[in-house]
Amino acid sequence: MQQPHPAPRPGPAAGRQPDTAGRILVVDDDPTVAEVVTGYLDRAGYAVDRAADGPAALDRAAAHRPDLVVLDLMLPAMDGLEVCRRLRAHGPVPVIMLTARGDEDDRVLGLEVGADDYVTKPFSPRELVLRVESVLRRVRPAVPSGASGPLGAAGLAVDPAARRATKNGTELALTLREFDLLAFFLRHPGRAFGREELMREVWGWHFGDLSTVTVHVRRLRGKVEDDPARPRLIQTVWGVGYRFDGTGAEAV
Numbered sequence: 001m002q003q004p005h006p007a008p009r010p011g012p013a014a015g016r017q018p019d020t021a022g023r024i025l026v027v028d029d030d031p032t033v034a035e036v037v038t039g040y041l042d043r044a045g046y047a048v049d050r051a052a053d054g055p056a057a058l059d060r061a062a063a064h065r066p067d068l069v070v071l072d073l074m075l076p077a078m079d080g081l082e083v084c085r086r087l088r089a090h091g092p093v094p095v096i097m098l099t100a101r102g103d104e105d106d107r108v109l110g111l112e113v114g115a116d117d118y119v120t121k122p123f124s125p126r127e128l129v130l131r132v133e134s135v136l137r138r139v140r141p142a143v144p145s146g147a148s149g150p151l152g153a154a155g156l157a158v159d160p161a162a163r164r165a166t167k168n169g170t171e172l173a174l175t176l177r178e179f180d181l182l183a184f185f186l187r188h189p190g191r192a193f194g195r196e197e198l199m200r201e202v203w204g205w206h207f208g209d210l211s212t213v214t215v216h217v218r219r220l221r222g223k224v225e226d227d228p229a230r231p232r233l234i235q236t237v238w239g240v241g242y243r244f245d246g247t248g249a250e251a252v
Helices: 031-043 054-063 080-089 104-112 125-139 176-187 195-203 211-224
Strands: 023-027 047-051 068-072 095-099 117-120 151-153 156-159 164-167 192-194 234-237 241-244
Touching: 023 031, 023 054, 031 047, 031 068, 031 125, 047 054, 054 068, 054 080, 068 080, 068 125, 080 095, 095 125, 104 211, 117 125, 125 176, 151 176, 156 176, 164 176, 176 195, 176 211, 176 241, 192 195, 195 211, 195 241, 211 234
Parallel strands: 023 047, 023 068, 068 095, 095 117
Antiparallel strands: 151 156, 156 164, 192 241, 234 241
């Protein structure tokens, strides 16, 4: 990945509506990175707020609820994981984490606390903008044609239009990607999907770390399975990937 280069600061554009694409909160204590990211997002039509540490980020989010947060993992006073937890405690918000660490365990930790995506520094700012657009497309109210009808099996019920999921009548607290993953499985019961295919169909990515899929499947099992250690609904198909069994029968 390439090192970010400063983006030209855009002048005022006649008739431009900066809030139409969404409000993004950029949280990074490196002023150069924050300026570059802000510049590219601004050019893409987003309204951008900035914060240099965790407490400031929480204050900004409380004052103006963002549509998405670009959040550095390594922050002074309060790390990005804790910021993500506290943001999510006040309601769902998509999060893309930035990290300079190459250790997969750190990336998995971000996904475990509910980050929807992560980008490793140094990165291409254009790639980050594409990731932001991809995540926001998933959270918009619009639902793909033919996919808006209610879905259900084995006590699970999903309403894609309302983005609401329940198990035996009790609402499930799902992240953006967990919801999309469950809805996808319910649309395709009995079919096995590889992790690459799930990443393409659910995340909309044609590249990326496949541990993203593994972590989300594990988290989703923890919320929909009676015994996540012995999953009956989201089954592992060895050598292939995963299959949703709407009957809830135990794999043999």
